[in-house]
Amino acid sequence: MTTAANPRPGPDDPHHIGILLFDGVEELDAIGPWEVLSWWTRSYPGDGYTASTFSADGRSVTCNKGLVVQPHHSRDDMPEMAVLVHPGGDTRALGADDEHLAWLRKQRPVVPLLTSVCTGSLVYAKAGLLRERPATTYWGALGGLTENDPTIEVRPEARWVDDGDVITAAGVSAGIDMALHLVVRLAGADRAREVRRGIQYDPEPPI
């Protein structure tokens, strides 16, 4: 099942999902969605989507808690994207990096769906991509959205905000829920249920 807004991609459509990695990326911001999306795309190749990770220069990144991860691609050798996942973490450098912000603005007309996890949305806000849109972010960074762009309608209670061609998620672990929502949009609820079962996502926080 696919929705009218997100038809199954044809052979010439981009159908690749790219997860951005950068120095300071919060580990679970990126790997939560990666687990969901790689499980989906590798278990069900007939759905027509693929997923990979990339960094600006293709070199390994040191995540926010110290894990070193090697991306699959650089920005330049990344397949054309149907979906960009922009995680958060320590995004201060990215938010002050004019070259990164210019690259993001260039993605807007060519990438149909921009998504973020946690403080990834602060970088979108800095790039002007959330203008007059509803959005969310990490609970401790909500003020940063309107500091960067006072036209944003902040939704503090939302686990994720789907505004059509932009989806922003709350902090860290919220990327798992947002990625499952992506599977619902791109391949239907039944498929998303299978992926949820695949990663045995029946959360039972002990406290």
Place this chain on the structure above:
Amino acid sequence: MTTAANPRPGPDDPHHIGILLFDGVEELDAIGPWEVLSWWTRSYPGDGYTASTFSADGRSVTCNKGLVVQPHHSRDDMPEMAVLVHPGGDTRALGADDEHLAWLRKQRPVVPLLTSVCTGSLVYAKAGLLRERPATTYWGALGGLTENDPTIEVRPEARWVDDGDVITAAGVSAGIDMALHLVVRLAGADRAREVRRGIQYDPEPPI
């Protein structure tokens, strides 16, 4: 707050938590606990615990869905461990690796607390570490526990099974819940609540 069973470690006690990485490790099996435990230990160093990842030879591993991760340590330069976290994924090679199983058996008398996520418990079972104990694993691998050791009391419905000096968790995402349970045991429920809030772990699966 600490519990009587797990007093705050003294200066001579091991107080390091090691997460094993290996070719075929399921990404979220390892990174879920890493996010919880690195968040805890880096935000609250006064609790006296540290955490790192390691692989047998210290070289990078290719995870089950294709992500390449560089561990902090090799087995040989790993600090003495208070807790071992053994993730799962494609554990067929490990379960047939006599050298790995012998290494695991050597850890039993020196590592006070052995934990696993997903099919990590199948490797513990192969090593004979779950003899006559209650345990769990990934829903799709429950039969593997008793195939490896018919004395194991399988608990298919448990998110994790705490048997004192061994904790086994269910599949993939269950490692997050098990790691939070570890924080409860080692530093108390209040601290675990802070870590849960830190990673905004208020799950809302969309389906």
